[in-house]
Amino acid sequence: MSLSVIHYPHPTLRHKSLPLKRVDKQLKAWVEEMFDLMYEHEGVGLAANQVDLPYRLFVMNPTGDSQQRDQEQVVINPVISKAKGQQKGNEGCLSLPGVHADVVRSNAIHLEAYDLSGNLIVADLDGFASRVVQHETDHLDGILFIDRLSDGELADVRHLVHEFEIDFQSRLNTGEAPTEEQVAELWSELEKART
Template sequence: MDLSVVSFPHPTLRYKSKPIMRVDAELHAIADRMLELMYEHNGVGLAANQVDLPIRMFVMNPAGKKDEGEEWVVINPEISKPKGTESAEEGCLSLPGLYGDVKRPKSVYLSAYDISGKPIEMEVDGFASRVIQHEKDHLDGVMFFDRMPDESRRELDYQLEEMDTDFRSKQSTGAIPPDDELVARLKTWTDKYA
């Protein structure tokens, strides 16, 4: 499976992913590759949008190391019953080097499926809760900086503009296809799994 992490402002990062209706061997392989990429990039979570797939799945391991903690493959997540709030610094594999404080609920209730099709129904708190919320945001086309207050977000504007300029210059040389082509490719995946 030839997947790689896409960088902001890749259009798939703003795409609201489609629910997964079937799990097959290829989806298992995608989940395995996503976990590998997450570890390669020193991440704790990775959403399908971040590897240019418009489907509602993310992987995570709050420990961030392959042989530590617990690996999760989460399909079609829904979040409810938020409790409390806290601010903490977040980063993103699609925004390398960018960090900002984001206020989120301390705990949430997760309803989803694992890669075997078993339901996940549980209250999650602490760091794992933050990772779940961050990755679910990705599936809805929301980036962590969208959740930051305007004043804090402005501190990231220069770096975001630099990333945008770099992406657009790669498009102008043909190294990255134009946005409309990138978006058109998403239909292949939504037709297959959604």
């Protein structure tokens, strides 16, 4: 199964991901593929459900620079707590290419998660890294950045978002896009494999 970035309003983007209980060779291969896709699409983070996988996992590199591999992080089963302050910042999404808007997020957060080797990650993050983690964790809960916009802010990008809806409906009509039922079936199979 080769991965690709899925676009809104693909049903998988609204599914709540299930915690991962084990890491195997296949998952590690998918993680490598996720990093490749993230850089190819000039992103700084990519959640598993953005590539149609049901796992509570995302990859990130706040620099967005594939040469800075030391900045890469694989984040499994993230739990965010101790949110402090607020900051507004411009966000985009690889599942909504070309759509950007200012989103209010917590300025600082506490993150607990696991890496690909099963080591516990405990970090206090602020600024941009905090924003990336919040954005990607939202994905794992089936939340998109457009859900966090005010009515006025959403109205500003609504025409762009609507184009994705029209395109998806067209592909659904021709059988090129999956139905909710097909997505549920795929997720069920994938969940049994690793949860």
